[in-house]
Amino acid sequence: xxxxxxxxxxxxxxxxxxxxxxxxxxxxxxxxxxxxxxxxxxxxxxxxxxxxxxxxxxxxxxxxxxxxxxxxxxxxxxxxxxxxxxxxxxxxxxxxxxxxxxxxxxxxxxxxxxxxxxxxxxxxxxxxxxxxxxxxxxxxxxxxxxxx
Numbered sequence: 001x002x003x004x005x006x007x008x009x010x011x012x013x014x015x016x017x018x019x020x021x022x023x024x025x026x027x028x029x030x031x032x033x034x035x036x037x038x039x040x041x042x043x044x045x046x047x048x049x050x051x052x053x054x055x056x057x058x059x060x061x062x063x064x065x066x067x068x069x070x071x072x073x074x075x076x077x078x079x080x081x082x083x084x085x086x087x088x089x090x091x092x093x094x095x096x097x098x099x100x101x102x103x104x105x106x107x108x109x110x111x112x113x114x115x116x117x118x119x120x121x122x123x124x125x126x127x128x129x130x131x132x133x134x135x136x137x138x139x140x141x142x143x144x145x146x147x148x
Contacts, residue, residue: 004031004038004039004041004044008040008044008100011096011099012044012046012092012096012102013121014095014096015091015092015093015095015096016029016092016120016121018091018092018095019046019048019088019091019092019104020121020123021123023088024048024050024123025123026123027048027049027050028048028119028121028122028123029046029047029048029119029120030046030047030048030049030117030119030120031044031045031047031117031118031119031120032046032047032115032116032117032118033045036116036117036118043101043102043103044100044101044102044103045103045105046102046104046105047106047107048104048105048107049107049108049109049112050106050107050108050109051109052108052109052110054108055106055107055108055109056108058080058081058084059077059080059081059084060076060077060080060081062108062110063110064077065077065078065108065111066108066110069111081106084106085104085105085106089102089103089104092104
């Protein structure tokens with residue numbers, strides 16, 4: 001895995017960091033989709049997995065949301081979710097000056113599957129360390145306290 005070019009990783013990092021710290025401080029952020037296997041994908045697929053309880057609090061019943069995704073019969077639950085994802089994605093795109101196309105996905109744990117994913121960012125309160133800042137990624141010296 002990890003085919004995504006370093007310059008793209010460093011280019012999207014400010015948006016990933018903002019998403020994690022300002023919207024989901026307790027949730028890791030993942031890279032998924034073609035970004036895992038192509039060095040220059042058409043878009044960068046970014047995933048945040050919320051607990052079912054968090055998701056229900058923000059958007060509505062998880063089972064209803066999943067069912068509406070399967071049937072295409074959307075109600076306020078799906079529309080609320082779609083609207084929020086678009087707002088957060090546009091915020092991310094603005095941070096990186098629309099240089100890369102980001103496809104943001106926010107899903108409940110119940111909808112997660114075993115598809116490949118790569119950890120992009122882990123909050124401070126998790127057991128993993130935070131990836132280096134983009135400027136640190138270009139330095140030959142590792143960042144003190146960061147596990148690579």
